[in-house]
Amino acid sequence: MAKGKYEYWLTEDGLLLLTAWARDGLTDDQIANNIGINVKTLWIWKNTYSPIGNALKKGKEIIDIQVENALLKKALEGDLGAMCFWLKNRKPKKWRDKPPEDNDDAMAAIRMLVRSNEEAARAVIGD
Secondary structure, eight states, X not given: OOTTTHXXXXXHHHHHHHHHHHHTTOOHHHHHHHHTSOHHHHHHHHHHOHHHXXXXXXXXXXXXXXXXXXXXXXXXXXXXXXXXXXXXXXXXXXXXXXXXXXXXXXXXXXXXXXXXXXXXXXXXXXX
């Protein structure tokens, strides 16, 4: 394990950089490459030095929340793909893909959501 190399990454600057790389969507492999270590060494550091693990987790959580918010916004704007993705993942028992004969209720509910979003948009626009 890159002896002593971890010390910089426990400093305020090092932890900030790790958080930023994780927030920017870099994988553990890419982060390890940026540091100049093997990804297995990074995994050891994450488990051994909680500040390093926490910095990477914090960075990944930030971007995950931003993507979740963007997906929700698109779904609420009536984007059918975003709506389907959201519902299938948030309520998989109710919204999972079913054989065509069982899918009529789900499609009717989606059409109703789309129509209500379109009506709300028209009301805001004044159309």
